Amino acid sequence: MVQIKMPPKPIDNSIGYLELKNNNIYCSKVFLSDLGYSTKNKKISLEFFLSNLIHKDDSHQFRNNYFSFIKNSIDFRQSMLIESKNGKYKEFVCTTNHDNINFSNNRAKSKFLFFNKRKYKTNKKVKRNQFYYKETAEMTSTGSWYVDLVKRKSYWDQQTRRILEYPEDYIPSINKSVSYYPEAYFERVKNLFLKCSIEGESFNSEIKMLTKNNREFWVKVMGKPVFNDKKKIIGVRGIFQDIDETKAKELSLQRTSNIIASQNKRLFNFAHIVSHNLRSHTSNLSLVVELINATESKEEKLELINTVEDIASSLNDTIEHLNEVVTIQTSTNKSISPIKFSESLKHVKTSIGQIITKSRATINSDFSKIDTINYIPAYLESILLNLITNSIKYKHPERDPVIKIRSYVENSKTVLEITDNGVGIDLEKFGGKLFGMYKTFHYNKDAVGIGLFITKNQIEALNGEINVFSEVEKFTTFKITF
C-alpha cells in the first residue's frame, strides 16, 4: 500500500503535485487545498485516489498512464476530473514534466505528477452554452445521435438515452438498431439512413420508435451527413425529438376530420337522393295532372286517376327508404351492446326461414375465432339479413345457393365475411355503383337497389368498412371490417 505522507516544502505554490518517491506518494499542500482538504488530515492510498477521487471516466486511463510512467518512465499528459471534499468535481491537467520547475538534486530519485487546475477564460462561456443546449434539449425533448460510419459505432447523448428509457451508461450499437424501432418502421428508417449515408441526402421524418421498455411513441427524426476534408461521408448526425403528445393530437384531429368529411359526404349524397328520387315522383304527378286536363274522355280521365295511385304508392316506398337512411344517421352511438354473431344469425334464419327453404339454400357459419362484438344489434341483423337475401336473390341458376359466413380478427379488428356461390358481380363494370341507392345490375324484378346501400351506410355510420370480392359466375364475398 502506498501512503500519502505530508508533502515536502512546496516548490511552486501555485501548482499542486504528487511526489512519488520509493513506494510513497507525497501530496503537495497546494494540491490538497485545491481539493478542499486540510494539509494535515489525510492518508490516501493509490487505490483510494484511483477509485474515489478520480472520476470513473478518467480512472482507467490514469491507472495505465501511472504505471507506465512509474515502471517505464513514459511521460503522459491527461486531463481528468477529481472530486474535491465538498463532492464537486474539478478539472485538472495532469503532466509528468514541468518546464518551469527545477528540482534540487536530493529529489533526483523522485518522480512527480503535476496537477494544473484548468481555468480557461472560455470555460465559463462554454459551460453556459452547454447549459443552454442542455435546457433546450430537455425542454424540447430532443436528443442527439451520431453514427460513425468509419468505426461503425453509434453514439447517443444523455437526452436520447432518457427519451428512449435506456440507462445513463447504455452504449448504443448499430447491430441493435432493429430494437430501437417497431417492425413496421424499420424499413423506412433504414432507407432514410442509407440515402443519407450514401447519397448525402438529409432527412426529416415522423416515425415511431421503441423505448427499452417496448413502449411505442412518435418521434421526429432528423439527420444529415457528416463529411471529412475530402468531402467523403464519414458519418450521419441528427436528433430525435419526442413528439408523441403532439402527434396523438394531430392524429385524433385527423380522425375527427375524416369522420366529419364522411358525414358530409353522406349528407350530400342524402340530399342528392332526396331531391332526385322525390323529383321523379312529383314530375310524374305533374304530367298526370297535365294529361288529365288535356284529355276529353271521362273514361281516360278516370284511368289517369288510377295512375296517381301508383305514383302515391311508389312515393311512399321512396319515403320509407329515405326514412331508413335517416334512422341510420341518427341512431349511431345508441344502444351499442355486446352481441353474438351466432345469435344474430339465428334470428335472421328464423325470420327468413321460408325464403331459405324455398331456395334450398345452405348456410354454413363459423364463429369459433370470435363470436361477440360490441355493436347495434339491429344493425348486425340487418347487415346479415341483407347480405344473405342478396346471395339468395342472385343465386346461380344452375346450383342451389351455399352461403359461408365466418368471423375472424385481422389487424386487431373484427371481420365478418359472407361468401356465396351465386352469379357474381362484374366488379370492373359495376364496382363503383355497387353500393349506390337504387342501383341494380340484374334483371331480377325484385331488385330494388336499396339493401346494399343501407348496409354500407349502417357499417360506415359505425366507422366500419365493407369491401366486395367477386368473380362472375363463381362467387361473391362481402368482407365487413368492424
Next chain:
Amino acid sequence: MNNKLIELACIIDDDDIYTNLVKRVIKTKKLCENLITFKNGKQSIDYFEALLQNSDNNKIPDIIFIDLNMPIMDGWEFIEQFNKIKNRFNKLITLYIVSSSINPVDIDRAKSLNSVKDYLVKPVVINELENIFNESV
C-alpha cells in the same frame, strides 16, 4: 301544323309510370307513328346491335329520349356505346336526355356532348314534347 309524323320514337327509362304517361301523351297528341321503349341502356344497345345485322331501316328510331339513372347500363354509358355505332345507321338519330336530375354537374356534362341535342328536366310538359316532335320532322 305539319301533318307528317315521325315514324319511330324511342324511350329508354326504368320508370314505368313515366313511360306509360309519355306513351299516352304521344298517343293523345298523335306525335308519332310508333314507339318503342326500353328499361335500360343495355336493352336498347342490344336492340340496336341486332338491327345492324339485318339493316331494317323501319326499326331505327328517329328520336331517342334517354333517362340518366338506370340500372345495369345508365344513360351516360348508353351514350358512350351508342356513339360507337350510330354512324353505321343510314339515318340521323336525335338524342335527348330526359332526367329528373337538376344537378348542374349532370346538365353541364350533357351540354358538353355533341351527340346530345338537349337536356330536358322532368317533368316534361306536353307542349314541350309536341315542339320537339314537330321540330324533328
